[in-house]
Amino acid sequence: MSDTEAHSVAYVRDTMMPQQPAPAGETGAIRWLRENLFSGWLNTVLTLLGIFAIYLFVSHFYGWFLHGVWEANSIKECRQIIAERWGPDASGACWAVIRERWHQFIFGFYPPELYWRPILAFALLFVAIGPLMFQFVPKKVAWFTPIYPFLAVWLLWGGSVWGPVLVLTGFVLGGVVFMAVARFGSIMAFSVGAIVTILYFLFAVGPLISLFHAMIPVGLESVASSKFGGFLLAITLGVGGIAMSLPAGVVLALGRQSDMLLIKTFSVIFIEFIRGVPLITLLFVASLLLNYFLPPGTNFDIILRVMILVTMFAAAYIAEVIRGGLAALPRGQYEAADALGLDYWKAQRLIILPQALKISIPGIVSTFIGMFKDTTLVVFVGLFDPLKGIPDFIRADFNWKGIYWEPFVFVGAIFFILNFAMSRYSMHLENRLQREHR
Amino acid sequence: MTTAQDASGPTGFRLSQLIYDTRYRSITIQIVVLFLVMAGVGWLVDNVIRNLNDLGKDFNYSFLWQRSGYDIGNALIPYNNDMTHGRAMLVGLINTLWVSFLGCITATFLGVIIGVLRLSKNWLVGRLMTIYVEVFRNIPVLLWILVAIALLTEAAPSPNQYRVNAQTGEAGASMVLESVAFTNRYTAIPSIHFDRTLGSLDTALAPISLDFLAIVIVLLGSYFVNKMLVNRANRVQEATGVRPPTLWKSLAIWLIPVVVLLFALGVNPEEPQLKGFNFTGGTNVSNAFVALWAGLSLYTAAFIAEIVRAGILAVSKGQTEAAFALGLRPSRTMRLVILPQALRVIIPPLISQFLNLTKNSSLAIAVGYLDLRGTLGGITLNQTGRELEAITLMMLIYLVISLLISGGMNIFNNRVKLKER
Amino acid sequence: MSEPHIERSVDRSHMQVSDEVAIQIENMNKWYGQFHVLRDIDLTVQRGERIVIAGPSGSGKSTLIRCINRLEEHQQGKIVVDGIELTNDLKNIDKIRREVGMVFQHFNLFPHLTILENLTLAPIWVRKTPKKEAIDTAMHFLEKVKIPEQADKYPGQLSGGQQQRVAIARSLCMKPRIMLFDEPTSALDPEMIKEVLDTMIELAEEGMTMLCVTHEMGFAQAVANRVIFMADGQIVEQNNPHDFFNNPKSDRTKQFLSQILGH
Amino acid sequence: MSEPHIERSVDRSHMQVSDEVAIQIENMNKWYGQFHVLRDIDLTVQRGERIVIAGPSGSGKSTLIRCINRLEEHQQGKIVVDGIELTNDLKNIDKIRREVGMVFQHFNLFPHLTILENLTLAPIWVRKTPKKEAIDTAMHFLEKVKIPEQADKYPGQLSGGQQQRVAIARSLCMKPRIMLFDEPTSALDPEMIKEVLDTMIELAEEGMTMLCVTHEMGFAQAVANRVIFMADGQIVEQNNPHDFFNNPKSDRTKQFLSQILGH
Amino acid sequence: ATLDDVKARGELICGVNTGLVGFAAPDANGNWSGFDVAICKAVAAAVLGDPSKVKYVPTSGQTRFTALGSGEVDLLARNTTWTFSRDTDLKLQFTATNYYDGQGFMVRKDSGVTSAKELDGASVCIQTGTTTELNLADYFKANNMSYQPITVDSNAEGEQQFLAGACDAYTTDASGLAATRAAFANPSDYVILPEIISKEPLAPAVRQGDDQWTDIVRWTIYGLIAAEEYGITSANIDELAKGTDNPEINRMLGTEGNLGAMVGLDKDWLVNAIKAGGNYGEIFAATIGEQTPIGLARGLNAQWTQGGLMYAPPFR
Numbered sequence A: 001m002s003d004t005e006a007h008s009v010a011y012v013r014d015t016m017m018p019q020q021p022a023p024a025g026e027t028g029a030i031r032w033l034r035e036n037l038f039s040g041w042l043n044t045v046l047t048l049l050g051i052f053a054i055y056l057f058v059s060h061f062y063g064w065f066l067h068g069v070w071e072a073n074s075i076k077e078c079r080q081i082i083a084e085r086w087g088p089d090a091s092g093a094c095w096a097v098i099r100e101r102w103h104q105f106i107f108g109f110y111p112p113e114l115y116w117r118p119i120l121a122f123a124l125l126f127v128a129i130g131p132l133m134f135q136f137v138p139k140k141v142a143w144f145t146p147i148y149p150f151l152a153v154w155l156l157w158g159g160s161v162w163g164p165v166l167v168l169t170g171f172v173l174g175g176v177v178f179m180a181v182a183r184f185g186s187i188m189a190f191s192v193g194a195i196v197t198i199l200y201f202l203f204a205v206g207p208l209i210s211l212f213h214a215m216i217p218v219g220l221e222s223v224a225s226s227k228f229g230g231f232l233l234a235i236t237l238g239v240g241g242i243a244m245s246l247p248a249g250v251v252l253a254l255g256r257q258s259d260m261l262l263i264k265t266f267s268v269i270f271i272e273f274i275r276g277v278p279l280i281t282l283l284f285v286a287s288l289l290l291n292y293f294l295p296p297g298t299n300f301d302i303i304l305r306v307m308i309l310v311t312m313f314a315a316a317y318i319a320e321v322i323r324g325g326l327a328a329l330p331r332g333q334y335e336a337a338d339a340l341g342l343d344y345w346k347a348q349r350l351i352i353l354p355q356a357l358k359i360s361i362p363g364i365v366s367t368f369i370g371m372f373k374d375t376t377l378v379v380f381v382g383l384f385d386p387l388k389g390i391p392d393f394i395r396a397d398f399n400w401k402g403i404y405w406e407p408f409v410f411v412g413a414i415f416f417i418l419n420f421a422m423s424r425y426s427m428h429l430e431n432r433l434q435r436e437h438r
Numbered sequence B: 001m002t003t004a005q006d007a008s009g010p011t012g013f014r015l016s017q018l019i020y021d022t023r024y025r026s027i028t029i030q031i032v033v034l035f036l037v038m039a040g041v042g043w044l045v046d047n048v049i050r051n052l053n054d055l056g057k058d059f060n061y062s063f064l065w066q067r068s069g070y071d072i073g074n075a076l077i078p079y080n081n082d083m084t085h086g087r088a089m090l091v092g093l094i095n096t097l098w099v100s101f102l103g104c105i106t107a108t109f110l111g112v113i114i115g116v117l118r119l120s121k122n123w124l125v126g127r128l129m130t131i132y133v134e135v136f137r138n139i140p141v142l143l144w145i146l147v148a149i150a151l152l153t154e155a156a157p158s159p160n161q162y163r164v165n166a167q168t169g170e171a172g173a174s175m176v177l178e179s180v181a182f183t184n185r186y187t188a189i190p191s192i193h194f195d196r197t198l199g200s201l202d203t204a205l206a207p208i209s210l211d212f213l214a215i216v217i218v219l220l221g222s223y224f225v226n227k228m229l230v231n232r233a234n235r236v237q238e239a240t241g242v243r244p245p246t247l248w249k250s251l252a253i254w255l256i257p258v259v260v261l262l263f264a265l266g267v268n269p270e271e272p273q274l275k276g277f278n279f280t281g282g283t284n285v286s287n288a289f290v291a292l293w294a295g296l297s298l299y300t301a302a303f304i305a306e307i308v309r310a311g312i313l314a315v316s317k318g319q320t321e322a323a324f325a326l327g328l329r330p331s332r333t334m335r336l337v338i339l340p341q342a343l344r345v346i347i348p349p350l351i352s353q354f355l356n357l358t359k360n361s362s363l364a365i366a367v368g369y370l371d372l373r374g375t376l377g378g379i380t381l382n383q384t385g386r387e388l389e390a391i392t393l394m395m396l397i398y399l400v401i402s403l404l405i406s407g408g409m410n411i412f413n414n415r416v417k418l419k420e421r
Numbered sequence C, D: 001m002s003e004p005h006i007e008r009s010v011d012r013s014h015m016q017v018s019d020e021v022a023i024q025i026e027n028m029n030k031w032y033g034q035f036h037v038l039r040d041i042d043l044t045v046q047r048g049e050r051i052v053i054a055g056p057s058g059s060g061k062s063t064l065i066r067c068i069n070r071l072e073e074h075q076q077g078k079i080v081v082d083g084i085e086l087t088n089d090l091k092n093i094d095k096i097r098r099e100v101g102m103v104f105q106h107f108n109l110f111p112h113l114t115i116l117e118n119l120t121l122a123p124i125w126v127r128k129t130p131k132k133e134a135i136d137t138a139m140h141f142l143e144k145v146k147i148p149e150q151a152d153k154y155p156g157q158l159s160g161g162q163q164q165r166v167a168i169a170r171s172l173c174m175k176p177r178i179m180l181f182d183e184p185t186s187a188l189d190p191e192m193i194k195e196v197l198d199t200m201i202e203l204a205e206e207g208m209t210m211l212c213v214t215h216e217m218g219f220a221q222a223v224a225n226r227v228i229f230m231a232d233g234q235i236v237e238q239n240n241p242h243d244f245f246n247n248p249k250s251d252r253t254k255q256f257l258s259q260i261l262g263h
Numbered sequence E: 001a002t003l004d005d006v007k008a009r010g011e012l013i014c015g016v017n018t019g020l021v022g023f024a025a026p027d028a029n030g031n032w033s034g035f036d037v038a039i040c041k042a043v044a045a046a047v048l049g050d051p052s053k054v055k056y057v058p059t060s061g062q063t064r065f066t067a068l069g070s071g072e073v074d075l076l077a078r079n080t081t082w083t084f085s086r087d088t089d090l091k092l093q094f095t096a097t098n099y100y101d102g103q104g105f106m107v108r109k110d111s112g113v114t115s116a117k118e119l120d121g122a123s124v125c126i127q128t129g130t131t132t133e134l135n136l137a138d139y140f141k142a143n144n145m146s147y148q149p150i151t152v153d154s155n156a157e158g159e160q161q162f163l164a165g166a167c168d169a170y171t172t173d174a175s176g177l178a179a180t181r182a183a184f185a186n187p188s189d190y191v192i193l194p195e196i197i198s199k200e201p202l203a204p205a206v207r208q209g210d211d212q213w214t215d216i217v218r219w220t221i222y223g224l225i226a227a228e229e230y231g232i233t234s235a236n237i238d239e240l241a242k243g244t245d246n247p248e249i250n251r252m253l254g255t256e257g258n259l260g261a262m263v264g265l266d267k268d269w270l271v272n273a274i275k276a277g278g279n280y281g282e283i284f285a286a287t288i289g290e291q292t293p294i295g296l297a298r299g300l301n302a303q304w305t306q307g308g309l310m311y312a313p314p315f316r
């Protein structure tokens, strides 16, 4: 043994060898092609198939896109222009319809001179969610977030400024009462606060609004819900649905986690019921049945009714997302809160929910994307969604009868851009959370 | 409350204990909640009753036994307009289940292929599949269904164009393989015809063809014989270590009996023929169905592709390396190591996609395919004006389908859960 | 980290190193894209030799031993294992992988199979061993690593040290002639390191040819015939453990040793 | 594991144990389902006493001290803390939790709040202290645990030892009369254990009533008035530290001590 | 009561078609116009004095009755056929037929079909949730023919399918067919078959149980019809409202007696209603008459004096 060791073992390198360039064929375009496209017969076949698919796609649609016409007043004109320019057999897109009607795809029938209002509301949305979603937004602007919903409603629907102000006041009032009674225990405080708020809404808000409006009539021109359409409708429903569903979702999630059998059962029944039926049927409930469930004579706007059902729908999904967030919190957080003497609601509010909600944001964004896509279904209850409602309406015009593909492409592209951006953002957020949670 | 006080006996019971005593507190809360929920439900029910009264309507399902009076274009079980609304509902339900079932199969098939290809080392194919996934899942499924139906109605020839022009001797369009015709209203495909048919068995639901029954029985037989073969192979492998090849034998067991049976029954395809306005003879698959099916499959496939990809990626590279290092071939590694682990990750979300697809099938409304919503929740509701009854029944049926599917998923999950410390 | 105490000092006299060559690497080079990971590696391993490879992170240790059973492909030079040259020929690769066992840092047990199934999988499907025989072998090796009672559990139910011992047993079940270890103890808690090292020492005593990437210098001193120090993809120094630790020649080596023994 | 060296030997003379009873446990029993975790526990703790609880894993140590501030419910017997009996009455529970501070093995700081917010949260919301006062107290205790400069950081930015000290400070901010520790150092790296033990010793010097589950026998010897040994849910032996370590009576204790002091 | 609701609200909510050119369709700015819309305007003018105080709720074949029944709309003016079961079982109250229609078929000219009897085996596009669906089934059954129903959800979709050739025939009310055909690029390539397979009296409907409201709508419609009969037009109405020799006209226009008060409205309710869009004939001519792209002849809808069925009961 010793001799084997002796002759082979001891070795010292005296000069370190520098990096050598890789041999030819191991680098460069050829290697890349070989490795990525033509390694083995299966890959080669796949590559060829891929190229063929691209060819098919391009050869079919290239001409159509290339021959697109932007300047025309009707589909007939479009066809004429295409036939003149590219020969009688050429097919081409008639983008003129988008040019003429783009505002209806985006805003529905919202009065054009008031377009600034939804645009402003949309822009402010980012200020409102900024502190939650983007790290670079200072946390100080967070005070704006609870005000935003009222502001947005006022901007979108207009009317007296006192409506949103006094409704907001109602919530503030509830909060103040809660604080005042807080020393008698959370449950007490919550009940009293809720009762005061509800009484205020039932009996005080209406008269107060009239009163204030009579005294100081400040307001925006009001816009009826029936004027909403296109992406304005889709975004309003989507954002409104998610925003309103958050509190309900939190309550449902807590309910589902509760030790109390009855509460748990109710939560589970609600969540599973909503998740078990298609959204369309819920929309039908909104348009056909909701009036049966309300006291005779109550009657409100279809958009509001759809919003209620969309909110219920979203709440069930959000509840499941938040439940995931709650489950991800270590038990120690609950125990530490208990040991410090915080009661259930304080522990939830100060310790558990802030953390659980933060973890849930990517899930909430995904839910939002799904809901945003699903808002197109409102067309089946007679609303003008951007995908079918608005195009159908445009096609009812003599000038644009028979136009199909251009609206599909236009609307599809907008959906794609928005959703793709959001899904990328939510992925980014997920990665960030994972980094932070290590 | 009084009873609780009695029960508390000599230790004394103060009312404040209802709120401050951990034993009673949760009961108090639950009773309050129960009361609130009951009050809410009671309020709703009361409203419904009063509204129905005001409208002079009642709540009953007897309309399900009345004559429907309308026709359904694509019924899978015998149906005509003399049958009841209940029957029409059943036709719709079967249509819902049928399109969902086929949709799940094609979506899974496509999704698996796309998901696997997306992981392929082939740069081009990988990119193409990524584009597919991103485009399809970020655009509402309704658009895909509408695109599919528009494509079919706008691009396919009408049956008329298949007619041979007497003067020129040419037709505007020709059938694929002389047996399949794509038209702008349906796809005509051959139906199967048995020369020496065994007849059929009448049941209340639908007549069952004895020929098909025979085929199913033979296939079942093949399955059992094949299973015996595989078991024998396993035993031989256990004993000697060498697994006898079974592929050819399996193929023979599966194919030969069926072929023989088909031959005995004198099977031959009945090809669609243009007669009058339409093709007759074969089976006409309506475009509404095809569009819905295609739209749902393509859309859901994008999600399934992501699930499959995530499932495969979830099996760490170390597993493959360990298997390789043990000398397992790539195909065996896939079958024995990667797939069993990936499937555990894949199947639960896959099933919730199935659930979504089933629910999305209610978009049949966009193309006029008469599914459950189209019959019970559409025409029947309309003709009878029974919206409360029809919609609650429809929701109940969807709910039952969903619960069945997710129940199945839970059972599966518990079965395959990886054992951990 | 606390240095585990190696109890059994190995009696090296009865460990024989034969003249037969187990692994022969000549002039081997490997690139990742433009990055030259392994540079001009020359290494001959006799049958029965026990080699410990050390070196700073990123020096190419893992890559080197992964080249030996072709988990990585080399681009230049020659690797001959057990008389078979590693080429693109799938049959050769199969043959070599049967002869070479490998133990990974993260165990890589198959979580969906019981311990016993983990151990018998490869013998049954690769070596075509009858099942009964495979089980017997498996139980034999499980006893050797001292956990026969865990045979029917799943990997997730074992501690890290137990899992790594199962991983070693799994390799052994293929009756390999060469064992490769890639930092087998670095993912373990201190208490468990000892269990695994004990198992490895036992293997060494039986004369198994071993290549082991590790930073457990106690282990190296106790069982290695030779310690190889790598840096920047090159073999910088090799020597018997005694001389290597007490009398390192190159500056890189000294620096490295001062780091890992220092604390 | 390395035994941390306790530098300061505590001068026991000025630690007074008063005659007042801080905790009184009588005949307490607890079950988890069918499993009888705590059996007939009798324990009286005087105000100012410092008790260390030791025992093998699973013996019920954690459960015992978690019962004292009602993180777990006991089923039989009586626990009186600071004159208040632990019953199902939420008000009593609240009162007791304000008097009893608890430090956990895994710190359980609130990661979404700064250190200062962690410290002021409970005083503000539970004790209804004005914010300014709460901040002053918090800074006082942060200085005491020697990390006032970290006040505005988040827990994730601190080392384990620092986190545990913050956790202690967080409990102290509630001005508890009794402190419970459940293996406060066992999740820490050896270097950090000392920091935390030092802080605890300082507390002990100030006469805080302490119950501490720990395996740090150095600590026990240095500061405890009494060491309690538990096994199988029972108190097997209790004694002053000197006699407990040098002259254990029961076999279980001997066996246990040989294990933990042995390595 | 509905009248009070409408007055309190200051707005009439009118259920209309989602888009049927000539009957009810929004223009590029979302303003509605058409034959049915004109009824809504007339009622609004009669009740509120302002024809523009109408909110239009587009309803599909599916949702229209629920919308009415649940109180979502005050008046359903949506080419709805008056049938027995709708009147009774659905608890609707039809007011007065404003258009006598019948179900017909439209086919491509080049299909060579000249009679509905030749449609055996054809694919027929049909809107769901309508009486047409039932008539169609009955008709083919009665004639022992078969067909393939291709169900569509809206008229727009029916058009698309029919134009693309997805169905051999499109069936709906003859008026609708004419309106649809008129909107085609080449109307002459399509023919409407002579067979009318059903009676389709189209009538605005209201909820059952509110007789006052029923009367208002009913007599507003009759007022429009009678106005045509007596030659009251939007052009001469101001003149006539000052008083004429014809006591019936005087009663209608409120210069004699107070018919308005009997239905709870102002004296000049009919003046407002007629001013809103003219008399029945004017409305017809402006929305669907022969001068419009729809190009419907009066036919059955002519005044009874012209051999048609339009016959308003006396205002007395």
Ligand SMILES: Nc1ncnc2c1ncn2[C@@H]1O[C@H](COP(=O)(O)OP(=O)(O)OP(=O)(O)O)[C@@H](O)[C@H]1O
Residues within 6 Å of the ligand: C032, C035, C037, C055, C056, C057, C058, C059, C060, C061, C062, C063, C064
């Ligand atoms: N698949 C790969 N592609 C590109 N570079 C790689 C790849 N795998 C490893 N490398 C690089 O090759 C070098 C050598 O890696 P290797 O894992 O062999 O180092 P090592 O000596 O085992 O280090 P450690 O002690 O950290 O395990 C490193 O710089 C690493 O970044």
Ligand SMILES: Nc1ncnc2c1ncn2[C@@H]1O[C@H](COP(=O)(O)OP(=O)(O)OP(=O)(O)O)[C@@H](O)[C@H]1O
Residues within 6 Å of the ligand: D032, D035, D037, D055, D056, D057, D058, D059, D060, D061, D062, D063, D064
């Ligand atoms: N929630 C629970 N449900 C059921 N059994 C439990 C529960 N918590 C603890 N136990 C069991 O109770 C016994 C005592 O647990 P405890 O945590 O008090 O032990 P310990 O002495 O603190 O041990 P360690 O030193 O490991 O922390 C153990 O056998 C444990 O398995």
Ligand SMILES: [Mg+2]
Residues within 6 Å of the ligand: C061, C062, C063, C183
């Ligand atoms: Mg390595």
Ligand SMILES: [Mg+2]
Residues within 6 Å of the ligand: D061, D062, D063, D182, D183
């Ligand atoms: Mg413990």
